[in-house]
Amino acid sequence: MADVRRIQVSGGSDGNAEGGNSAYLLPDRGVLVDPGPPTESAWDRLHDGITAAGLALADIDHVLVTHWHADHTGNAARLHEAADATLAMHAHDAPLVADYAAERERRLDRDAATLERWGVSADQVATLVDFDSPSPVPDSVPVHELTDGGSVAGIEVVHTPGHTAGHAAFVLDDVGFVGDAVLRTCTPNVGGGDTRQDDPLTAYRRTLSRLEARVEVARPGHGESFPLASRVAELRAHHRERSGRALAALAAVEPATPWALAERLFGEMTGYHVKFGAGEAFAHLEHLRHAGLVSRVDDDPLVYGTDHDGSMDPAEAGVAAWDSEVPN
Numbered sequence: 001m002a003d004v005r006r007i008q009v010s011g012g013s014d015g016n017a018e019g020g021n022s023a024y025l026l027p028d029r030g031v032l033v034d035p036g037p038p039t040e041s042a043w044d045r046l047h048d049g050i051t052a053a054g055l056a057l058a059d060i061d062h063v064l065v066t067h068w069h070a071d072h073t074g075n076a077a078r079l080h081e082a083a084d085a086t087l088a089m090h091a092h093d094a095p096l097v098a099d100y101a102a103e104r105e106r107r108l109d110r111d112a113a114t115l116e117r118w119g120v121s122a123d124q125v126a127t128l129v130d131f132d133s134p135s136p137v138p139d140s141v142p143v144h145e146l147t148d149g150g151s152v153a154g155i156e157v158v159h160t161p162g163h164t165a166g167h168a169a170f171v172l173d174d175v176g177f178v179g180d181a182v183l184r185t186c187t188p189n190v191g192g193g194d195t196r197q198d199d200p201l202t203a204y205r206r207t208l209s210r211l212e213a214r215v216e217v218a219r220p221g222h223g224e225s226f227p228l229a230s231r232v233a234e235l236r237a238h239h240r241e242r243s244g245r246a247l248a249a250l251a252a253v254e255p256a257t258p259w260a261l262a263e264r265l266f267g268e269m270t271g272y273h274v275k276f277g278a279g280e281a282f283a284h285l286e287h288l289r290h291a292g293l294v295s296r297v298d299d300d301p302l303v304y305g306t307d308h309d310g311s312m313d314p315a316e317a318g319v320a321a322w323d324s325e326v327p328n
């Protein structure tokens with residue numbers, strides 16, 4: 001059994017809805033996974049955790065990061081620098097950290113254009129863009145790009161898109177460091193957390209199957225470890241049910257933008273919930289579109305209508321879409 005130390009790098013007042021961030025130290029391999037948010041308190045906790053394991057910063061050789069979100073990457077450049085360690089991420093997410101300043105500008109432009117295409121009003125989009133504050137991290141840092149099936153210090157890289165396009169899990173024996181791909185209590189957002197994905201929910205279905213095939217014990221980016229299989233079953237059940245609700249809601253209001261559908265499904269949303277809600281509705285609509293149950297009526301903004309023969313109740317048809325085969 002691999003020696004793994006969990007370091008609670010944030011929590012309480014600086015934690016988010018998922019709970020504080022968990023970093024993982026593998027002392028035998030000189031590896032640190034997900035060093036946490038860019039705050040002094042997280043840095044201090046990280047440093048204390050490494051010291052408590054009897055290591056110095058210089059003993060860390062590799063910093064692995066599951067995905068580009070700031071609560072996971074925030075301390076990565078600082079640790080890379082302080083420990084003279086390599087910093088590695090999946091190739092699809094690496095640029096958002098490697099070229100942070102320029103990519104942040106691109107991301108904000110892309111998010112704004114995407115949200116408007118999803119039917120969110122220009123006013124709400126402007127509020128959201130204002131809400132995104134820059135992280136106190138270097139404008140650029142060298143990041144080693146990983147691909148699926150690769151490895152670092154004997155730890156396998158598994159590409160797990162859905163929450164972000166370049167989300168990766170790191171697998172050692174039957175333990176998976178799964179970042180935000182699978183969380184113990186929250187349902188990871190699929191669709192709103194990274195606007196680069198065309199069909200995030202289909203990608204996420206594949207991710208759940210790939211993790212299920214490899215991992216028994218999940219070490220998540222937030223909170224404590226848990227058995228993976230039962231949680232994957234719960235997440236599938238959640239999305240299956242929501243898929244049915246999404247199709248039934250669309251049938252009631254069609255034609256509709258992702259945002260209009262999100263308001264129907266989730267009620268009033270403010271702040272970043274606008275992005276997560278619209279993104280989740282978009283993810284379900286695209287998944288249903290690929291199952292042949294909805295079609296695009298318009299392209300900008302995106303407008304969807306139901307596209308089934310009426311022989312089945314929409315809620316049941318939506319559920320059935322989730323049970324269909326996923327192309328590999």
Ligand SMILES: [Zn+2]
Nearest residue numbers: 069163180193
């Ligand atoms: Zn995340």
Ligand SMILES: [Zn+2]
Nearest residue numbers: 069071180221
């Ligand atoms: Zn997170």
